[in-house]
Amino acid sequence: MKAFLPLAVLVATSVPAAAQSGDLAAVQRHLQSVNTMTAAFSQTDRNGQVLTGTLTLKKPGKIRFQYQKGVPILIVGDGKALTFIDHSVRQVQRWPIGNSPLGVLLDPNKDISRFAKVVPSGDPRVVSVEGYDAKHPEYGRINLVFARDASAPAGLMLQGWVQLDAQGNRTTIRLSNQKFNQPVSDGTFRWNDPRRQGRAG
Template identity: 65%
Template sequence: MPAICNSEKNPVFSRPLALSMLAAPLLVAAAPAPAPELAQVQQHLKGISTMTADFTQEDRNGRVVTGVLTLKQPGKIRFQYEKGVPQLIVADGKSLYFIDYQVRQVQRWPTGNSPLRVLLDPGRDISGYAQVKPTADSRVISVEIHDPKHPEYGRITMVFQKDGTAPAGLKLQGWVALDAQNNRTTIRLASQRFNGPVADSAFRWNDPRTQVRTH
């Protein structure tokens, strides 16, 4: 798992969940999931052409950073962290990038090699590598992505709340990552807005290695 930052230089920012999702190969072959709930999750994901949300990220030590998430189908996502956090995560429809402006480094992954594909490729059948987990609240659906053949990949659990105003009656509330060392990172979403206008320019970024705008 690549490091997200130099913790000595930036101690508030440690292993964001988004990057935890980037480095693992696409997970497969989880146990069968209850069809109705998983089908509803699939319909929700298919019903999102764009989404924006505020997010709060908490690491295993309780340290918190905030930012704005922007999603546009097909295959585009941006995690814009708060001022003072010199990192950025962007998918441009083909590749997923982690940009560290502090050390002027860029890392790249194919979009399809990440569990973020659940969000970026909603047409894909997720039943082969996801299962619904029981919750104490009937209004909440929890979907776990985990490959038991590769425990080193850890676990990612996405949480949806039933909401009649959202696509397919669900609203993505966030997700939790637990790595092979039992380090937990949590993303919570708020102020979710669906299917509004989002320009393709939202997924452009400045390359710190050259200081020119890329596409």
């Protein structure tokens, strides 16, 4: 898979306006045509720690990061809020999906042209789009990376993303074995509250 380029490099130069509008429109079509997605993911945090797991997405607003066995963390979006569950310390944190850069993936009605731009990838086979809401810098930035693939929705295959929070902490997600628009049960996005049960869900 094409390696992610450093975010600073991606943002440093500009893309011609024609390519901007064409590729951005293709990304919008891709996001609108994907109702569900499952994929294996590899997550690398700012310290270089790598975790793996399974990603499940269902629009509108539902997402689940099921981490590898032995990792007591779960992240679930239920359509309204993203919930971070840490079973090791029985801690639960919630925040509105709209306050997260992941909102761009989860809201099919979002007009990404208002807050996203194409950034150079250094490879014509790759489309890289940065999402940033200048009115809400506290939401952070997300850099979505797509490979051109005629067999994928709207001709683009989501390869992953680089997320930068307001504090400058970077998290890189790489995807593999992507599958689109297959049935996904709403039960996938339920979770057990460790504050009440004290056991993993």
